[in-house]
Amino acid sequence: xxxxxxxxxxxxxxxxxxxxxxxxxxxxxxxxxxxxxxxxxxxxxxxxxxxxxxxxxxxxxxxxxxxxxxxxxxxxxxxxxxxxxxxxxxxxxxxxxxxxxxxxxxxxxxxxxxxxxxxxxxxxxxxxxxxxxxxxxxxxxxxxxxxxxxxxxxxxxxxxxxxxxxxxxxxxxxxxxxxxxxxxxxxxxxxxxxxxxxxxxxxxxxxxxxxxxxxxxxxxxxxxxxxxxxxxxxxxxxxxxxxxxxxxxxxxxxxxxxxxxxxxxxxxxxxxxxxxxxxxxxxxxxxxxxxxxxxxxxxxxxxxxxxxxxxxxxxxxxxxxxxxxxxxxxxxxxxxxxxxx
Numbered sequence: 001x002x003x004x005x006x007x008x009x010x011x012x013x014x015x016x017x018x019x020x021x022x023x024x025x026x027x028x029x030x031x032x033x034x035x036x037x038x039x040x041x042x043x044x045x046x047x048x049x050x051x052x053x054x055x056x057x058x059x060x061x062x063x064x065x066x067x068x069x070x071x072x073x074x075x076x077x078x079x080x081x082x083x084x085x086x087x088x089x090x091x092x093x094x095x096x097x098x099x100x101x102x103x104x105x106x107x108x109x110x111x112x113x114x115x116x117x118x119x120x121x122x123x124x125x126x127x128x129x130x131x132x133x134x135x136x137x138x139x140x141x142x143x144x145x146x147x148x149x150x151x152x153x154x155x156x157x158x159x160x161x162x163x164x165x166x167x168x169x170x171x172x173x174x175x176x177x178x179x180x181x182x183x184x185x186x187x188x189x190x191x192x193x194x195x196x197x198x199x200x201x202x203x204x205x206x207x208x209x210x211x212x213x214x215x216x217x218x219x220x221x222x223x224x225x226x227x228x229x230x231x232x233x234x235x236x237x238x239x240x241x242x243x244x245x246x247x248x249x250x251x252x253x254x255x256x257x258x259x260x261x262x263x264x265x266x267x268x269x270x271x272x273x274x275x276x277x278x279x280x281x282x283x284x285x286x287x288x289x290x291x292x293x294x295x296x297x298x299x300x301x302x303x304x305x306x307x308x309x310x311x312x313x314x315x316x317x318x319x320x321x322x323x324x325x326x327x328x329x330x331x332x333x334x335x336x337x338x339x340x341x
Contacts, residue, residue, distance in 0.1 A: 022256075026066075030248075032325075036252070037204040038114065038150055041134070042112015043339050048326075052321065054320070057316040058320065065120075066119070070114065073112065094244050096270065101238075104143055110136075112135035113135070114133035115130075116153070117129070133149055146193070155187045160180050190208065210228055211226065235250065246341075274293070275292070287306070288319075
C-alpha cells in the first residue's frame with residue numbers, strides 16, 4: 001500500500017509540474033485576499049498578519065499540505081484618521097450597521113507593503129516561496145479606491161529522490177541516495193483592486209514569468225515541465241439583510257493555459273463585526289463550509305472543511321484549513337476590517 005501511495009503522489013507531482021494548477025488552492029482566501037492579489041497590501045490602517053495551515057485530501061498518503069504566513073500594512077499610517085463606528089461597542093448597536101456604511105469614505109492615497117512566506121508539499125515535491133510586495137492606493141471618488149500592487153521574490157522547487165517509488169519496481173540505490181534536488185526560480189505577481197463600500201473587483205496575475213523546470217542530476221532525470229502564468233478575476237458585493245446581518249456573495253475565476261476556466265462561488269453571512277459563516281462551491285471539485293470569529297480587536301480565527309465531489313472523494317476524508325489573523329497597531333480598536341470585507 002505504501003509503494004502505491006508514493007506512485008500516486010509521483011503522478012500527482014508530475015501533473016502539477018506539467019499541466020495543472022501549479023499554485024495551491026485556498027478555501028479562506030475571502031478572509032485574506034492578499035494571498036491572491038498583491039494590490040490588497042496596505043488596504044487597512046494597521047498591519048494585517050495571517051497564518052494558515054491547510055491539509056488537503058485527508059486519507060490520501062502524501063497529499064498536499066500548505067502553510068503560509070502573510071503580513072501587510074501601510075508604509076505610513078494615517079495619523080489623521082478619525083475614529084470609526086467600529087472603534088467602540090455600544091450596547092445594542094451594531095458597529096457594522098447602516099450607520100457605518102452610510103458614513104463610509106474612501107481611504108486617502110497611500111503606499112502599502114507586504115511579505116509572504118509559503119511552503120507547499122506534495123509527497124516528494126516541495127515548493128517554498130518568499131515575496132515582498134509594494135502597492136499604491138488612490139481615491140477615485142468619495143467612496144471608491146483603486147490600488148495596484150506587485151510582488152517580487154523567489155520560488156524554490158525541490159524533489160526528494162529518496163521518496164521516488166514506482167509501485168513494485170525496484171528503485172536503483174543510486175537514485176535513492178541522490179537526496180534533494182533543488183531548482184531556484186525568480187517569481188513575480190501583480191494585481192489591481194477596485195473597492196468601495198458595496199463591492200470589490202480584483203484582477204491578479206501570479207507566476208508571470210514562464211519558466212522551464214527539470215529535475216535531474218547524475219542519477220535522476222524527470223520529464224521537463226513548465227511554470228505558466230495564473231490569472232485570477234475576483235468580485236464581490238455587499239447586501240444588507242438587516243442592521244445586524246450582511247450577506248457577502250463573491251466569486252473567483254481562474255485561468256491557467258491550457259486548462260479550461262475554473263471558478264469558485266462563495267457566500268458569507270456576517271453577524272455584526274463578531275461572527276461569520278459561509279459556504280463555497282468550486283466547479284468540478286467540491287463544496288466547503290466555513291466559520292469565523294473575531295475574538296478581539298487584535299485576534300480572529302477561521303476554519304473551513306472541504307468535501308470533494310470528484311473521484312478522489314472515494315479515498316479522501318475532506319480538506320481542513322485553519323486561518324489565524326492578527327491586527328497589529330489597530331489604533332481605533334476595530335474588530336474587523338474597515339475597507340476589506
